[in-house]
Amino acid sequence: MPGTISDELLAVRYARWDGVDRPFTLVTTTTPRSPGEGEVLVRIDLATVCGSDLHTVNGNRSSPVPAVLGHEQVGTVLAVGPGAPSCVDGTPVVPGLRVVWSVTASCGTCPRCRRGHPQKCRELRKYGHEPLDERAPLTGGFATHCVLLPGTAVVAVPEGLPDAVAAPASCATATVAAVIAAAGPLEGREVLVTGAGMLGLTAVAMAALGGARVTAVDPSPARRARAGQFGAARVRGVSEPPGRVDIALELSGRTDAVRACLSALDIGGTAVLAGSVSPADTVPVDPEWLVRGLRTVTGVHNYRPADLRTAVAFLAARHAAHPFADLVEGAYSLGDLGAAVRAAQGADAPRQAVLPSLG
Incomplete structure (x- = not known):
C-alpha cells in the first residue's frame, strides 16, 4: 500500500480511463488524511469489473472522459469526517470497519429524494x-x-463474508434486491429469469429463496448449468419457450430477452426490466394486451439504501449455500487493469477481481 508522505496527506493511486481503445494510466497522487464534512475515507481492498464497466470501455454507453471507473468494491474505513452518517442499519461508521457503499450519492432533499427515489436524485453523484x-x-x-461523499449509503460487511463475494453487493446484488422488491410476493409463483450472469444468478437464488419456481434462460450451456446450482428448477436456451409465468425478471439487456419476458407473462403478471442500460432496439407493447391482461411492466435502475442492506444480509446468509465465490476470479493489480478488463470480456466467471494493494 502507498506509504505516508506527511501527517496531513496520504499517497494514493488510481487507474485513469482515457477513452475507448486507449490504455488505462496508473496515477499516483495524494489525498487528505482527514476527510471533509460528511465524507468517509476508505481503503479499497478488492474491486470487481462489472458489466457496466465493460459497456463503458467498449463505447456502448456514454461516459465522461477521463474518469476513474469501478463501482463494485469492498473496503476498510480509515477516517471519518465530521457529520458523516451512520450505516444504513445505524451501525456507527468508524475506522477499521469493513464496508460496502452504494453506487450513488444523493442530496436527500430534492423532490425525487423526498418521493422515495434517492437513486434518481436531481443532484446525483455516481461512483x-x-x-x-x-x-x-x-x-x-x-x-x-x-x-465517500455525503449522501452515500454505507453497509457494514459481516465477518466471514469474503471480499470477492461482498464486492458485487455494491452494484449487482443490490440491483437484484431492488428487482425482487419490485416484483412483489414470490411464494408459489412461476418466475422467469432471462440472463444467467452475475445479476441473473443472484436473481435465481433470491427468487428461489422466496419460494418461487424459477426458470432461467441463457444462450450459454455453462451458464444454464450454473443457474441450476443457484436454485433454478428449470433451465432453457433462448429458442425454448419458457411457458407462462407470473413474474419475469429481465437482466441480460438483450432485446430478444425483453420480448421473451413480455410474451411469457400470464394474466396479472409482472415484468421487471433491469438489464436494458445501454442503447438497443425498441420493443413494441400492445396496450390492449397490457390492459386486458392486467399486466404490469416496470423498470429498475440503481437502487435504494435498503436494497444494499438486503444485498449484504442475503450474501452473508447464503454465500455458503451457493457458489458465489466461484463467480469471481483473477487477482489483478491496478497496473494490470487493462488485462482484467480484457479477461472479463470472455471469461467463464462473471467477474474479475482487482486488488489495489498489489504492486
Whole structure:
C-alpha cells in the first residue's frame, strides 16, 4: 500500500480511463488524511469489473472522459469526517470497519429524494461514472482509496463474508434486491429469469429463496448449468419457450430477452426490466394486451439504501449455500487493469477481481 508522505496527506493511486481503445494510466497522487464534512475515507481492498464497466470501455454507453471507473468494491474505513452518517442499519461508521457503499450519492432533499427515489436524485453523484477531477479524483473503485461523499449509503460487511463475494453487493446484488422488491410476493409463483450472469444468478437464488419456481434462460450451456446450482428448477436456451409465468425478471439487456419476458407473462403478471442500460432496439407493447391482461411492466435502475442492506444480509446468509465465490476470479493489480478488463470480456466467471494493494 502507498506509504505516508506527511501527517496531513496520504499517497494514493488510481487507474485513469482515457477513452475507448486507449490504455488505462496508473496515477499516483495524494489525498487528505482527514476527510471533509460528511465524507468517509476508505481503503479499497478488492474491486470487481462489472458489466457496466465493460459497456463503458467498449463505447456502448456514454461516459465522461477521463474518469476513474469501478463501482463494485469492498473496503476498510480509515477516517471519518465530521457529520458523516451512520450505516444504513445505524451501525456507527468508524475506522477499521469493513464496508460496502452504494453506487450513488444523493442530496436527500430534492423532490425525487423526498418521493422515495434517492437513486434518481436531481443532484446525483455516481461512483465510477463521474468526470475526473484531479483535485478530488477518488470517486471510483479502481483505486487504492475512495472518498465517500455525503449522501452515500454505507453497509457494514459481516465477518466471514469474503471480499470477492461482498464486492458485487455494491452494484449487482443490490440491483437484484431492488428487482425482487419490485416484483412483489414470490411464494408459489412461476418466475422467469432471462440472463444467467452475475445479476441473473443472484436473481435465481433470491427468487428461489422466496419460494418461487424459477426458470432461467441463457444462450450459454455453462451458464444454464450454473443457474441450476443457484436454485433454478428449470433451465432453457433462448429458442425454448419458457411457458407462462407470473413474474419475469429481465437482466441480460438483450432485446430478444425483453420480448421473451413480455410474451411469457400470464394474466396479472409482472415484468421487471433491469438489464436494458445501454442503447438497443425498441420493443413494441400492445396496450390492449397490457390492459386486458392486467399486466404490469416496470423498470429498475440503481437502487435504494435498503436494497444494499438486503444485498449484504442475503450474501452473508447464503454465500455458503451457493457458489458465489466461484463467480469471481483473477487477482489483478491496478497496473494490470487493462488485462482484467480484457479477461472479463470472455471469461467463464462473471467477474474479475482487482486488488489495489498489489504492486
